[in-house]
Amino acid sequence: MALLHDDRLFPAEEGTRAIARRLYASIRGLPIVSPHGHTQASWFADNKPFPNPVALFIQPDHYVFRMLYSQGISLEDLEIGHPYIEEPREVWRVFASHYHLFRGTPTRLWLDFAFQQLFGLTERLSATTADDYYDTVCAKLASQQFLPRALYDRFGIEVLATTDSPLDSLQDHRLIREGARSGGWAGRILPTFRPDPVVDPAFPGFAKNIETLADISGEDTATWRGYMRALAARRHFFKALGATATDHGHPTAQTADLTESKASRLFEAILEGTADAAQQEQFRAQMLTEMARMSLDDGLVMQIHPGAVRNHNAQIFARYGRDMGADIPMRTDYVEALRPLLNRYGNEPGLTVILFTLDETAYSRELAPLAGHYPCLRLGPPWWFHDSPEGMMRFREQATETAGFYNTVGFNDDTRAFLSIPARHDLARRIDSAFLARLVAEHRLEEDEAVELAHELTYGLVKKAYKL
Amino acid sequence: MALLHDDRLFPAEEGTRAIARRLYASIRGLPIVSPHGHTQASWFADNKPFPNPVALFIQPDHYVFRMLYSQGISLEDLEIGHPYIEEPREVWRVFASHYHLFRGTPTRLWLDFAFQQLFGLTERLSATTADDYYDTVCAKLASQQFLPRALYDRFGIEVLATTDSPLDSLQDHRLIREGARSGGWAGRILPTFRPDPVVDPAFPGFAKNIETLADISGEDTATWRGYMRALAARRHFFKALGATATDHGHPTAQTADLTESKASRLFEAILEGTADAAQQEQFRAQMLTEMARMSLDDGLVMQIHPGAVRNHNAQIFARYGRDMGADIPMRTDYVEALRPLLNRYGNEPGLTVILFTLDETAYSRELAPLAGHYPCLRLGPPWWFHDSPEGMMRFREQATETAGFYNTVGFNDDTRAFLSIPARHDLARRIDSAFLARLVAEHRLEEDEAVELAHELTYGLVKKAYKL
């Protein structure tokens, strides 16, 4: 018995499946390059064991608890938001007895992968097997082979980027880096510059953050120019610790191209707290263009992740705070929104801007046509709700014919759940193999080309796009 | 020769088809649960024979006559809008000689099912076979086995909901119910509370309807509180006659959460006829939230069906009135629109709100993420233009990975064409079997799970969601 079939996610038609198998065989062993995600550098700096299955599989994973919540299980029953889980076995049992809810979801595929590949479990998770799972996972987590660094090595990770506030000291990154330099663990953990807390006036604590930015950088962030210098300095600091990219999670993809004096006055209004919603949006818009300008100087790759309505559930937000599974995508426009930035920097050979979306309608209508023209643009992989078998397939089907493969940048696991990383990369490799196999089976591509492309989609393009 | 192949709608690939066959075999005999539709209770109360093939297949079915009209056949030639069809055989011949227009549409599949399964016809409908069809159908319709109650029983219907105005006396429902209680026909025909005529100020006759509501309920509907009491009373009346659900066909999904005094003043403006379009929209929005509040009291399940531009063709509307095949879907937003209602009641364990859409782009972007989080939300099946093989498949492909299967509610036939009910349910069962079979064939699900899910999608989830 097994949770995983060797042919999983391959098309059923025999000829196509045989091609998919061959393509997948040529890439399954490639190192994992993870240029965008939400793991914690401290895990690798401290290298302490993960405490228990709940802390590992449920608490950090809003994919898991949002589904349980949607079916009437309270967040209290899952001890979400508790600093310390008091009854992890009970929480695990609740999860196990509702495991059928995940049928047809990628979460199910990711979890089964980890259960079998890492913990040797082969019987399906259910109320019946809950305790056996719990005990098995607990036992393994206590062993040396399940410490974060050991897992990183075992997963075959070549490089792993985290996502960090510009106000972060990056102390953990520094420790890992220094350790490696002095002959210690050689894992490559890189920070990513995510300036939302200091460029989005709607971010909680924005005013305070601007002050902290002044303290850290030694610049006068009460002036536009000082603020610019402070941001440039923090980018430089991140870059010195290995960062190759920035990331921007604005509500929309809106950009702006104001004169310096207008930008400066807008910044004043923001600092004075007199800016209305439209001005705040314009400020975020201008800051994307400023970030592009700085990228031309320092070479950091820009990632733009728009389109999430954050904290849609007011009651959940009031009680549990951010990132509680209550972010919902919304319609997102790119064509007019990106125009100011693109008109200024879109033809710069030195700039790379990677676009993501939560609105799949943009793939064929806006994103592929934009990326198939502007030299600076690349398409990020399917994101968040869409990094699933069907979602990934739709991305390839809808983007490739206009943007080609070479304007895409490989896979992002984008996860907070460290153990899901190999599962997610495996899933992406299988879906890419399946998509390419169909093109070969339908004689739209030769197999030698598909082999080359499979390698590019898994390894080549991501290293090039993110400058890794 | 046959119109129907046993393997219709199953994937062609042999392995997958074999799985689909097995799944379908496990559910094909399940009773039909029809929680949402537009049949007439009077058919079952009176149990009179259906007059002729035109009255049965063409006149009530806007799917049929809109296609004919789009290809230049006048509604006059089809005697649409005539109280009595003068030359039914001639109308039937027009239809038969244009039957090729329906190639590739679900209408063709539904009709062929009825032709063969109910009338034993096996040669394709065409100008040549028109008269044979006409005579065969007429002969059968005159027999006992084709009376409405006999067909209900033969179709294996367990429960059938109609859609009714709050002003309706539900006399037919009462008669059926009393008949059953006194040992007569035991069919279960339930009303559904559809308050559009008394909550949508743009509904034809709204002011008059509010007065009638007063007469029926004995409440003073000239005041906000009396109006609220009147609505609650009518809901109670519907519930007493078996209703388990309400249905709301607003142009948009907009909700509101006004204070009582604001709602009351808005209602005054509506009654005075001074409300502009924005106020009318706000009133409808507020009424959805009021309906949710009442649902918390009386337990009725809410269905929201937004997104149709009604009566798009002004000339057709002026001459023939509503429901003449000239309703066109429009872009529909849910994320911001539902926020007021969800912020107030979204986390209530006792509430069920079933969301429908005519805008398929909302499946993966808005509806699945919402239903995969809020405990009160469930996703209705593909609706209207989309309750077709490709439409149903897109729904499963686009909604399942985020919402799972268990946040959906099975199938609605939603039809005015009584004879299409078994055809529509059969089609849905086949498509669900085909979708599940692919997941099994691609090793994304085990077959025992697919069997369980097929049963849930056909029978279990609908009974639970609609409290039947």
Added chain:
Amino acid sequence: MALLHDDRLFPAEEGTRAIARRLYASIRGLPIVSPHGHTQASWFADNKPFPNPVALFIQPDHYVFRMLYSQGISLEDLEIGHPYIEEPREVWRVFASHYHLFRGTPTRLWLDFAFQQLFGLTERLSATTADDYYDTVCAKLASQQFLPRALYDRFGIEVLATTDSPLDSLQDHRLIREGARSGGWAGRILPTFRPDPVVDPAFPGFAKNIETLADISGEDTATWRGYMRALAARRHFFKALGATATDHGHPTAQTADLTESKASRLFEAILEGTADAAQQEQFRAQMLTEMARMSLDDGLVMQIHPGAVRNHNAQIFARYGRDMGADIPMRTDYVEALRPLLNRYGNEPGLTVILFTLDETAYSRELAPLAGHYPCLRLGPPWWFHDSPEGMMRFREQATETAGFYNTVGFNDDTRAFLSIPARHDLARRIDSAFLARLVAEHRLEEDEAVELAHELTYGLVKKAYKL
């Protein structure tokens, strides 16, 4: 070795593929009917050889150079915008060494078709084979068999429409026509009336164009009525030279239905240059309705092609002008936009309006429901970015169930690249065969019906819809 496989673009599953092969065999030899495209009548009037592979395959084809540009190749390196290509072999080498960029795109399929079918090349284009390709193509282009008229005949073209300004003298069309009448070459090259330069106030040179229109027509275009008469006259002139259709490339699908006095005053404001953007949009909107009115008089079929943001890249536009691969689709609404025109003329039996879109979300939500009701409406084939294997398949999957096949109008090649015409039609025939084969394999259609439909989709419907 071969670039093309006989089964290309057919589904891999053997049973379905066998059906697709049979369907394709029944239509592959049908004449090419090309009712909409951007070839030059002068090619056929002059019948001069095409100069070299670059002028043939790269310079006129923005699909080709936009992809190269997106990957960092400058337009200078491709000598785009040069009146005379100085180093065609060098440009060709750049293209050849980047041919892998086109993997997965329709451009690759179109080019391979031309390379093999016309030039006998069977080894893949690459840096290695660049010179061999260049020499082979050059040699053939110099031969009699590769003159435009010979190619037209060889391609099996029955009729080919160009797209022309209302200010065009159509001298080349006249010459071809007169030649044919006097026993010369019998190719049928028809003009299409594309009035954008004189009905879109935002069109470069609009005011001057209106004056030229006066000169050509002898009407006083400074008055609304004179302007109307001038347009009617030009339409008449086009019709006299064989035109059967008009074409409208407005930014949106907005229509209007103003009184004559309002339209007249709006026209005055436009001519005076005092009209703002909203008034310009209203003017374009009114002109679509005026064109529909004129179509009722003269019988010309209307084509509406909305949804492109033209010249998105300001730097490219400033340096190279229009049509440089920097047009990007945008979201496009039809339901409310078309209402004024449809309310006035939507039920006219004599009118045909063919709708196109760059926004695929409109297929199932708006376009198919509209075309499945209004007698005047037909759906144009997938356009521009979407005239690709996946794009065509999505169109059939998303439009057919509501609009049927008979509300569509066959294929448009819409190309500036003459040599891609047979490739594009071949691709469309294969995809239609593949789609129909799936319906047959899934028993949603009988094979004899699919054979009939394949013929209609390739030949019958286009001739009927465009009155050819």
